[in-house]
Amino acid sequence: MTTPEPHDVARFREALARLADEPGWPEADTGRVFSALHGDMRPEQRRAVVDELIQNPQAAAAWRLARELEPREPTGIFALPWRWMSMAAMLLLVIGTAWVILPQQSEAPAFRGGEARMIASLLPDDVLSRTEPVLRWTGLEGARYRVRVLTPELELLDEAEGLAAPEYRLREDILAMVPAGGRILWQVEATVRGTSAVVSLTFNTLME
């Protein structure tokens, strides 16, 4: 509020906070409260958590604590790698997009030397079904795969490595974090013993 806080609000606030000191309230789910406050929970889910704060003063206390214990930004030189990682991920997306678009506009290369070692998505129309949420890609002989799944905001949703087959099934709890019609970004890295790793483009897939 732009106007000064009404004088009685501090009393209401303190009185409400004191309720948590009373015995008998159920234990609060501190992880859920932390996710609601600091995570990417959807607003409607967060509103449900706010309703719990009213129902259960222990949850309200957990909320205040989670707010007070908000993770601090890394400072100084230690902050740089994180920022560079974000910038690198963004750059990768831009290059990936250009990689997909540009070949359609240019002429075919005059010749191609050696075996092309690239990974392509095998998802039809880049759409992932919720009933069969399996990411699939073209395989390389003898490769082990590492797959990373991110939100469009580049937050890591899921990651797996050492996969022998060129596919990865998303777990239900990961699916639950992506709304219908939402998108996920995913990328595969293939490692074949004795050769350099092959990294795919970043695929942008629509969730059914």
Added chain:
Amino acid sequence: MKGSEALRATLPFVAGGRPDTTHDDPDAVAITEARWTTLREALARAVRRQCPRWLSDHAEDLVQAALIKVMAISGASEGNRPLSSFYLYRVAHSALVDEIRRRQRRREVALEVDESEDRQGGTIEPRASGDPEQDASHRELGVAVRGCLMSMTGDRRRAVMLYLQGHSVPDAARLLGWSAKRTENLVYRGLADLRHCLRAKGHTP
């Protein structure tokens, strides 16, 4: 949100699962140990970035407690759960809250948050509550405020609750997914409803 960038940063790969040092292959043992060292370092970072100064002497114990939580959860999921940086922050937070509550119970004091103090100086250190009469008065008013909030319409109730939790209107708007204007209206009307309800219950705001 100050720490949101840190939470959004993707974690250098850390695999879930219990450390398996019984493996015969020395390479596998080395890889497993390296992963758990990475996990421990990530948890230590998560604890450091949330730990109030008055608990910082116990940061190592908190990292250990968080590590045990991760092991328990990884064990329950048969070691296949990938761990995001946000997940590790959440586990570290849970370990911190457990410790704060443990101290609160042990010292039988109320947990107070004084927002005027810098957190580095220890804003959430437990301190003694007021006199019994004042406590009783607060308790009675608290019960009435909660009752009034529960009787309010949904969106007003939520807007006022976040406001009473100490959030500014823009912050509450962001959390609830509404515009600042709408949230401000809801808070304003909600507080009016709250005062009216409290008066009806015999409390003078």
